Amino acid sequence: MNGGSGWADGSAGHRPPGHGPGRTGRGGGAGALSALGRSWAVGAVVHVIAAYVISRGLVDPLATDERLDVFTWRLGLQHVPALLITVVTVPAAARILPAERRASRPLHLSAALGVPVAALGYGYAVLWQVSDLEGALMPVVTLATGAAVGLAVDRLMDDGDTVSPRSAPYSWRDGGATATGYVGGILVATGMVATLAAAGVVG
Numbered sequence: 389m390n391g392g393s394g395w396a397d398g399s400a401g402h403r404p405p406g407h408g409p410g411r412t413g414r415g416g417g418a419g420a421l422s423a424l425g426r427s428w429a430v431g432a433v434v435h436v437i438a439a440y441v442i443s444r445g446l447v448d449p450l451a452t453d454e455r456l457d458v459f460t461w462r463l464g465l466q467h468v469p470a471l472l473i474t475v476v477t478v479p480a481a482a483r484i485l486p487a488e489r490r491a492s493r494p495l496h497l498s499a500a501l502g503v504p505v506a507a508l509g510y511g512y513a514v515l516w517q518v519s520d521l522e523g524a525l526m527p528v529v530t531l532a533t534g535a536a537v538g539l540a541v542d543r544l545m546d547d548g549d550t551v552s553p554r555s556a557p558y559s560w561r562d563g564g565a566t567a568t569g570y571v572g573g574i575l576v577a578t579g580m581v582a583t584l585a586a587a588g589v590v591g
Contacts, residue, residue, distance in 0.1 A: 423489045427499035431481030435503050438476045442469045459522075467526050471534040474504045478538025479545065500539060504531055 447465050455461035482490075482500035490496050508531050512524075 420489060420492075420495060423486055424495070424499055424502070427481040427484045428502045430484045431477050431499075431503035434480040435473060435477045435507060438473045442472060462522075467530050470527065471530040471537075474531055474534025475538045475541070477503055478535055479542040482539070482542045483545065500542065501535055504535060 447469055451461075451465050456465065478500045481503060482496065485496060485499040489499075508527055511527060
């Protein structure tokens with residue numbers, strides 16, 4: 389009676405391999421790299437902007453050689469700002485990752501932590517010769533603490549999202565046409581950084 393349509397065995401309506409959310413075809417790896425690239429691009433832009441705002445608004449007005457000789461002042465003017473930058477960067481990068489990619493823990497962590505870890509590596513590469521014990525350990529402590537807080541914020545935002553993916557006609561994390569929105573947002577943020585660079589203030 390079913391005419392071989394597959395309704396009886398539940399196979400009807402199945403998408404061909406490589407077309408579903410859990411696709412494993414040749415485009416799956418490229419899709420993961422594209423998703424990571426978007427997350428890292430947004431994370432880098434947010435990291436630069438947050439670092440500039442905190443530096444100009446908090447560190448520069450208060451930092452003096454005398455104060456930086458005291459650990460408490462260094463904690464407040466160097467390590468805490470670094471922690472705050474990580475806290476802002478991690479959820480910003482993580483939220484850009486599409487929902488179907490967030491199910492992969494390694495991919496999720498790579499998207500969220502890629503920029504802070506790269507910034508930590510860059511800091512060690514530049515300042516390694518002048519780093520003391522505090523300079524070697526505190527960046528790791530601030531990164532770990534900021535990453536934990538940022539991931540907790542991301543998780544809370546997930547828990548607060550009460551809209552079911554099935555009931556929503558289109559999710560802001562979906563692929564396809566929304567990729568234009570991602571690219572547009574990245575271009576706008578990149579333009580802001582380029583404007584700051586042209587004004588000579590990023591350095």
